[in-house]
Amino acid sequence: xxxxxxxxxxxxxxxLPIAGPAFAAGLLGLWQFGAGRLFSPYFLSRPSDVVRxxxxxxxxxxxWDHLAATLVSTGVGFAGAAIGGLAVALLVGSSRLLDRIxxxxxxxxxxxxxxxxxxALILWFGVGWAPPVLMAFVxxxxxxxxxxxxxxxxxxxSLLNSVRIMGAGPVTLALKIRLPAALPFIxxxxxxxxxxxxxxxxxxxxxxxxxxxxxxLVLAAENMDATGVVAALTVIxxxxxxxxxxxxxxxxxxxxxxxSP
Amino acid sequence: MSRIATLxxxxxxxxxxxxxLRIESAGKSFPGSGRQATEALRDVSLSVAPGExxxxxxxxxxxxxxxxxxxxxxxxxxxxQVLFDGAPITGPNRKVGYLTQDDALLPWRSVLANVALxxxxxxxxxxxxxxxxxxxxxRVGLAGFEKHQPSQLSGGMRxxxxxxxxxxxxxxxxxxxxxxxxLDAQTRVVMQRELRQVVSAFGLTVMLVTHDLNEAIxxxxxxxxxxxxxxxxxxxxxxxxxxxxxxTDRTRADDALYRRLWDRLAxxxxxxxxx
Numbered sequence: 001x002x003x004x005x006x007x008x009x010x011x012x013x014x015x016l017p018i019a020g021p022a023f024a025a026g027l028l029g030l031w032q033f034g035a036g037r038l039f040s041p042y043f044l045s046r047p048s049d050v051v052r053x054x055x056x057x058x059x060x061x062x063x064w065d066h067l068a069a070t071l072v073s074t075g076v077g078f079a080g081a082a083i084g085g086l087a088v089a090l091l092v093g094s095s096r097l098l099d100r101i102x103x104x105x106x107x108x109x110x111x112x113x114x115x116x117x118x119x120a121l122i123l124w125f126g127v128g129w130a131p132p133v134l135m136a137f138v139x140x141x142x143x144x145x146x147x148x149x150x151x152x153x154x155x156x157x158s159l160l161n162s163v164r165i166m167g168a169g170p171v172t173l174a175l176k177i178r179l180p181a182a183l184p185f186i187x188x189x190x191x192x193x194x195x196x197x198x199x200x201x202x203x204x205x206x207x208x209x210x211x212x213x214x215x216x217l218v219l220a221a222e223n224m225d226a227t228g229v230v231a232a233l234t235v236i237x238x239x240x241x242x243x244x245x246x247x248x249x250x251x252x253x254x255x256x257x258x259x260s261p
Numbered sequence: 262m263s264r265i266a267t268l269x270x271x272x273x274x275x276x277x278x279x280x281x282l283r284i285e286s287a288g289k290s291f292p293g294s295g296r297q298a299t300e301a302l303r304d305v306s307l308s309v310a311p312g313e314x315x316x317x318x319x320x321x322x323x324x325x326x327x328x329x330x331x332x333x334x335x336x337x338x339x340x341x342q343v344l345f346d347g348a349p350i351t352g353p354n355r356k357v358g359y360l361t362q363d364d365a366l367l368p369w370r371s372v373l374a375n376v377a378l379x380x381x382x383x384x385x386x387x388x389x390x391x392x393x394x395x396x397x398x399x400r401v402g403l404a405g406f407e408k409h410q411p412s413q414l415s416g417g418m419r420x421x422x423x424x425x426x427x428x429x430x431x432x433x434x435x436x437x438x439x440x441x442x443x444l445d446a447q448t449r450v451v452m453q454r455e456l457r458q459v460v461s462a463f464g465l466t467v468m469l470v471t472h473d474l475n476e477a478i479x480x481x482x483x484x485x486x487x488x489x490x491x492x493x494x495x496x497x498x499x500x501x502x503x504x505x506x507x508x509t510d511r512t513r514a515d516d517a518l519y520r521r522l523w524d525r526l527a528x529x530x531x532x533x534x535x536x
Contacts, residue, residue: 161335162365162423164353166379166430176382180369 045227053231062216067235069211070201073129077136078197082190084137085144093152093182094174110146114139114200118207125208132204132212139200143193144186151185152178191247195240202236213239279347280308281434281466282332287341288491289327300491301327302338307485307494311433314460314467314502316477318522319487320530325470327492329436332468333359345434358427361438364419366411372398372422373407379430397425400462401455417448421455428463435460437469441476449473453480453508474522478515479508486522489529496525 028047035046057063092098092106117138121131155178163177179186205214213236220228287305290298301324309315317325330336331343334354343350345357366375373394380390398404401421411419420440427435440456441449453476460467471477477484478500486496498518505512 156363156365158361158363159365159367161330161333162359162361163378163382164335165333165355165357165359166382167353167355168382172382176378177367180367183369 041226042224043226045230049227050230050234053227054234057231063235066212066216067239069129069209070132070198070205070213071239073132073201073204073212074136074194074198077133077201078140078194080137081140081193081197082144085141085189085193086148086186089145089148089152089182090174090179093149094170094178106142106145110142114142115203118203121204122208127208127210129209129211131208132201132214135200135204136197137200139203140193140197143196144189147189147192148182148186151182151189154185155181187251191244191251194247195243198240198243278311280344281311281346282307282309282468283342283344284308284328284331284338285342285344287328287331287338287343289324289331289336289338290491302331303491303493305341305487305492305494307497309466309468311466312464314469314480314482316469316471316481316484317487318471318474318477318484318526319492320489320526321472323487323490323529324492325487326438329359329438329468329470332434333357333436356432357434357436358430358432359436359438360423360427360440362440362442364411364416364423366419366422366426368411370411371407372403372409372411372414375411375422376426376429379426383430394425394429397429398422401425401428401459415448416444417452420444420452424456424459428459431463433464433466435465435467437467437471439470439472442472449476450508456480457508474519474526476508477522478518479505479510484522486525495529498522 031044032047035041035044041049054063088102088106092102114135118131118135121134125131125134159181160173160177163173168176201212202214202217205212206218207214209215213232217229217232217236220226220232285306287302288300289302290300293299305328307315317328319325327336331338332345332350332354334350334352337350345354367378370378373391376394376398377390380393385393395404395407398407401424403418403421403425406414406418411422414422424440437456441452444452457480459465467480469477469480481500482502484498484500485494486498487493488495498521500518501514
């Protein structure tokens with residue numbers, strides 16, 4: 001018998017589905033136990049305090065007010081980013097002239113870290129709802145644009161030529177060929193764009209808002225409240241995780257994590 | 262120069278119908294890497310009569326495809342003139358059908374929707390275009406596969422779908438760029454047979470680029486042999502097709518022609534690879 005797989009022990013650690021959760025639980029336990037013994041909870045808080053804080057935030061409605069603000073800003077900014085990014089990608093990806101004019105500018109804008117925009121947004125719009133929405137728009141836009149653009153440019157020239165000979169003009173080519181051919185790339189753009197928009201919103205709230213999870217995080221840090229900081233980070237992490245899972249499921253993938261372009 | 266003698270054969274006879282395609286002294290270079298441009302065509306003249314089946318053969322990468330692309334109006338020659346149906350070609354030539362090695366089907370559309378695409382672009386009403394697409398699919402032996410996706414079909418069947426898609430808008434002139442190059446030998450013979458039937462049933466004029474000398478001999482009325490890059494026309498041979506009942510028929514004259522063409526071609530290939 002040469003069944004090589006049978007020689008592997010069924011009790012190998014890698015096969016245990018609980019290996020990951022067990023490690024995480026161990027870390028949490030170390031954190032809980034170590035606080036006050038190995039390190040000061042003043043800097044790192046402890047899990048039980050964080051849970052108490054979260055329960056308190058939920059009970060008072062504090063969490064919901066700020067989370068709702070963040071999600072609305074993300075939704076509005078991302079909707080604009082998705083529509084705008086796709087439209088610009090279709091235009092620039094379909095026309096060599098527009099590509100020559102706007103391509104380098106878009107790359108230049110993309111190469112700037114979007115975080116640096118936040119202070120400028122305070123200057124232009126003051127503190128309020130606008131900076132988080134615009135941060136979501138800008139970060140989501142580039143994800144959407146570059147993914148869609150890559151898909152649109154990826155359409156095989158022979159396919160395009162065969163349809164040109166049938167009499168298709170640039171608009172027909174864009175809508176009937178380029179757009180459907182780029183759909184997998186557009187889906188990736190939506191997926192990454194949404195997560196980036198969420199993070200963009202938080203950066204916007206951290207610098208120029210008095211509402212939202214980013215504001216909650218900064219407020220806790222300014223008050224030297226480690227428990228609040230960790231609790232806010234927990235919420236932000238959980239939302240990111242849920243977003244990735246939801247989009248991944250909607251796109252029929254096993255995990256939502258995309259590849260950065 | 263023997264080249265001048267062969268070019269003279271291309272001048273149409275006084276009583277012949279006017280050519281559907283006429284290329285005069287066409288030349289084309291493409292910008293290459295650095296400053297060196299790649300010259301694809303040099304001083305090529307040829308004409309194709311309506312209903313004629315012409316094959317273009319020559320070493321790989323010699324510029325035959327460039328000639329098809331010029332005829333399709335996808336690229337413009339740097340020098341020379343190209344007349345299609347008596348008029349110069351200024352943009353994508355909608356009177357030709359173009360079939361390449363790549364079947365260029367839209368993977369997200371069903372077979373029927375793929376075949377109906379050219380009519381959709383022309384603005385033909387939905388009911389009519391679907392009926393015409395169904396009709397043409399039946400003629401290429403694909404009745405019953407209308408709802409299939411291209412990915413569910415074999416290479417030969419996909420080729421038939423793209424042939425049907427080309428025929429559905431009634432082009433008079435077919436450009437074929439190694440259409441069967443990617444198929445296995447048996448499927449290729451089946452498709453060649455089918456092409457022959459379709460060409461005579463629809464009264465099509467054909468310009469075929471192929472590396473398969475047997476394919477050229479079995480299908481063409483005339484074979485044009487090109488040099489290595491930049492492509493120049495070095496020989497034009499008429500192939501007697503009368504009496505051939507199938508693409509697999511071979512006569513002694515075919516064998517002699519094969520040897521002769523292969524000798525000329527081998528000379529070009531050797532010259533191309535010599536240091």
